[in-house]
Amino acid sequence: MDTILRYFEMLRFIPKEPESITTPDLLKKLQDLGYEVDIRTVQRDLNKLSSSGLFPFTSSDETKPLCWFWPKQSARMQFPLMSADEALTFKLVEQFLIPLLPLSVRAHLADYFALADGTLKHSPLAHWPDKVRTIPANQTLLPPQIDVEVLKVVYEALLKNRRFSAGYLRRDEAAKQYEVNPLGLMFRGNVAYLLATLWDYQDVKQLALHRFEQAILLDKAVTVPVDYDPDVYIASGEFDYPTAPDADIQLVVKISPWVRKHLSETPLSPDQQITALQDGYFRLQASVKDTLQLRWWLRGFGADIEVLEPDSLRQMFAETVRLLGKIYGM
Template identity: 40%
Template sequence: MPSQNDTQLRQWAMLRRIPQQPRQITALELTGRLESEGFEVSKRTVERDLHSLSGIFPLIANDRSRPYGWSWSKDAEAFALPAMSPLQALTLELARDHLSALLPASLLGTLAPYFKCADGVLSSGDGVKKLAGWRKKVAIVPPNQPLIPPDYPDGIIEAVHSALLSGQQLEISYASREQGETKTYPAHPLGIVQRGAVTYLVATLYGYTDIRLLAVHRIRSAQVLDQPAKAPKKFDLAEYIRQGAFGFEEGGEIKLAARFTAPAAEHLRETPLSPDQRIEPDQAGWVRVEATVPGTAQLRWWLLGFGDQVEVLDPATLREEFVAISQSLHGIYHR
C-alpha cells in the first residue's frame, strides 16, 4: 500500500501538471505523465485523487466532454509546489554515484539538499519502489584490471575545481614520477579528466602553450591565484582527447595491420577499431585486421593484452617494437 509520503509526492506532481483554463488534461493523460516520471499509479487512483483535490484546490472538471478534462480555474492564483519526481531523484542519485569526481566540490555542497531530497523520494513508498531499485540493477564494469583509486586531500581537488570553474591560475607543488622531485609552478587549468582510477588536470605551465597531464594525486599543494588562466588558442578538451591524448600519445595516426586468431578478433566485428577497419580471412584459424588508429601507448597495451593471439605486421616500426618485447619476455621466462 502506498505510504502517505508516496501519495503526497504523486499528488504534488499531478497538481503541477494540470493546466489552467481553457486548457485541460484528462485523467488518462495524467496517468501517462506520472508513469513516465516513475510513479506506479492506475487511472482509477488518479481519478480518485482529482476528485479529492478538487475539494481543496480550485480545480475544474469539464463534464461536457468524455473523458472529463481537468483544469485549474482561470482565476486561480499561480503558485509553485515543491516536488521532485522519482525519475529526477534517480537521475540525481546516479549523478552522485558516477560524477562526483568530475563535479566541483562547491557544487556538490550546493547539491547536498537535493541529494537528500532524492533519497527521501526514492524511499517514500511502494509507488516508486521499482524505480528506486534501478540502481541495484545497473553497473559500470571497467574493461581492464580494476585498480584502487589513489588518495588525495579534499583541499587539493577543491582548489583545482575552483580554479577551473573561475578561470584562474593555480599554483601547485607537483611530485613528478619521472624526475623524482617536487617542484612548484603556476598552472593554467584547461580541464579535468578521469581515466580509470586516476583523475588528471589538463593544464599548461608558466606561459608555455604545450599541454601537460598532471595526475591530481601527485599534487602536494594547490592555491588559486588572482591572475586569470590563459588557454592555448582554439583549445578544445573533447578534440584533444579525440586525438589520442589519453592514449597516451606517442605519434599521429598509423595504418595498423595485425594478424589475430579468429576468436580474439571476433569482438572487433561488433566494436570496430575505426570506421575504415577491415577484417579478412588469413591462414587457417587467423584473420587479418587493418585499421587507421592513433599510435598511442594505449594501443600498445591493448595489443600486448592478446599475448600470442596477435601478430603485428605493420607499420614496420611497431612490429620491431613487438619483436623486441617478445625477445625480452623470452629471456625473462627462460632464465
C-alpha cells in the same frame, strides 16, 4: 492563490546558511517573476512565515537589511514535490557523476540527494539504482589518494578562472613548484587529470591531481591558449600517448578466430577490414594511431595477435618476445 504561490517562491529563494538573502534581493526576485509587491509586503510575509512554526527559516539580528536563511540542519523543501523520475535522476547523479562535480555543487546537492531518497522510498523506481553499475574495461586498480585541500584549490581555480601555485611530483624527480594555468578536468578510469598550461607557455599538459601538493590560489586570471578545445585535444589521441607527432599508421595483424569475433563487434576503426586466411586465422587491417595505449592493448592479446605491419612495430614486438624469453628462461 497568488499569495500562496508567492509564499512558495519566497521559501524556494531562501538559501541554507552560511549563505543568505536580503529582503531587497527577495523583493527583486519576486518582481522579476511578475509579482506586484513592495518591500513592506515582503517583510510582512517573511515575518508571518518565520513565526508560524511551520517553516524554520530565520534572519540575522546584526545586519541591515536583514539576511534570511534556513538553518544548516533543516530539511530541503521542494515546491512542487520532487517526482519519482526526478528523484531517480538525482540518485543516478549521486551514484555515477559525483567525481565530476565541483565541491561546492556537491555540498549543495546533498539535500536533494536526501530528498530523492525519501521520494523513492515508496516508488516502483526505488530499486533501480541497485540494478545499474559501471565497471572498468581494464584491470581494476585502487584510486590514488588526492589531497583534499589541494582539490579545493583546484576546483576553486577552475570555477573562478584563476591560476594557482603548487608543488607537482613528477614520476622521475622530486616535487617542483609551478604556476598552473588550469583549463579543465579529465577523468580516465579512477585517475583525475588537470589539463593546464604552466606559467605563460602555450603547450597543454596533463597533470595528475594526486601528484599535486600544497596548492595556493593566485589573484591572476587564467589565459586560454589560442585554438584550445578539450574535445579536439582528446580526439587527437594525447591521452593515448602517441609515439610520434604524426603517429598515424596502417596496422596489419594476424588474429585468432575469437579475436576476429571480438573486433567484428567492436571495430578498431571505421575502415577496418578483416579477411580469412587459409590456416583458419584472419588478417585485419585498420587505420590507427601508433600510441603506447595501442601497444599495451596489443600485448594483452598475447599469442592471439601477430603484428605484421608496420615493420617497425613488428620488430618492437619481436624484441619484447626475446626479452620475455630471457626473463622466463626460454
